[in-house]
Amino acid sequence: MTRKTASSDWVQHAAQPGRIERIEAYFGGHGYSPHRHDTYAIGLTLAGVQSFQYRRAQRHSLPGTVMVLHPDELHDGEAGTAAGFHYRMAYIEPSLIQQILGGRPLPFIEGGLSADSRIQAALTPLLQNIATRIDLMEEDDALHDLAHALLGAAGERPIRRRPDFVALERARAHIHDSLDSAITIDALAESSGLDRWQLSRDFRALYGTSPYRYLTMRRLDVVRRLMLAGQSINQSALMAGFFDQSHMARHFISTYGAPPARWLKRMRISP
Known part of the structure; x- marks a missing residue:
């Protein structure tokens, strides 16, 4: 075809x-x-x-x-x-x-x-x-x-126990406040007041993904903003909290379906 x-x-x-x-x-x-x-x-x-x-x-x-x-x-x-x-x-x-x-x-x-x-x-x-x-x-x-x-x-699915929305919002706020530093599940659990297993399970139920995946996505948001502002791909990765460019690129491809350079090229093309 x-x-x-x-x-x-x-x-x-x-x-x-x-x-x-x-x-x-x-x-x-x-x-x-x-x-x-x-x-x-x-x-x-x-x-x-x-x-x-x-x-x-x-x-x-x-x-x-x-x-x-x-x-x-x-x-x-x-x-x-x-x-x-x-x-x-x-x-x-x-x-x-x-x-x-x-x-x-x-x-x-x-x-x-x-x-x-x-x-x-x-x-x-x-x-x-x-x-x-x-x-x-x-x-x-x-x-x-x-x-x-x-x-x-x-349709509303039956649940045995409703997640603690307020506690999970504390954990989510902690992620946003700490994007440029190392974050552990134990630190998130402490900030929320939940144990680590309840935190992980309920976070998925309310936000559709795991705490680690949520953290990674917020860092990718930073990468995209920096690249669009003119920063190099490597510098964007480091400034957003990734180990290096290849570490970021693996997550970028699995999230946006294209490598960072190709994604950036698409963003600069108008119809």
Whole structure:
């Protein structure tokens, strides 16, 4: 099958800084190698067929279909036809959803695709043209509606004991305060007041990933900001708390589906 060359691929980030990372992109063929991130990836296919492997099955998102990829779930992305695919995506941190749900397990949408009208309506402000600024109160409203739409579509799972949301927020704050230094699970347990096993188990339930993975992702956030600001890849890795560039690059590829240099090149290409 003949497909457009990679030179026609592009990714645009919303210029407005905020709590939610928003992108719009086009890929003529291969988009991303298998990777996973610790946010919800919630998007809308605008044109073409967006095909991806997700939870051991091939999925196909058609125009108008909403994708709801759960945190830390492995997935890739490619064009399902020769026409390529065009989409918008919002990356939403589970902590933002937890501020609304207050300690319930994260909603999980089976199969990663949804036609639920509640989710579609809640996403409208977040997936509008990325050149459009979103008012902070509008963003709050959209997040509130989205959290409850996800919960309604997924159904609330029965749990024996609700995690201690306040304690876990203390552990999460400790991670953010200590990105440039060594952090141990024992230090996180002490800051939260939980034992290390309860901390690890409940952290996954509320934030969709392990404490170590969450720490790594926050350091990768720093790497991306530094690289976009003009720092070298090696200096960005060291300043973000990684041992060296290769240590960072392994995590970067598994998270974003591309090496740092290729990711940076994509960020600098406009349609």
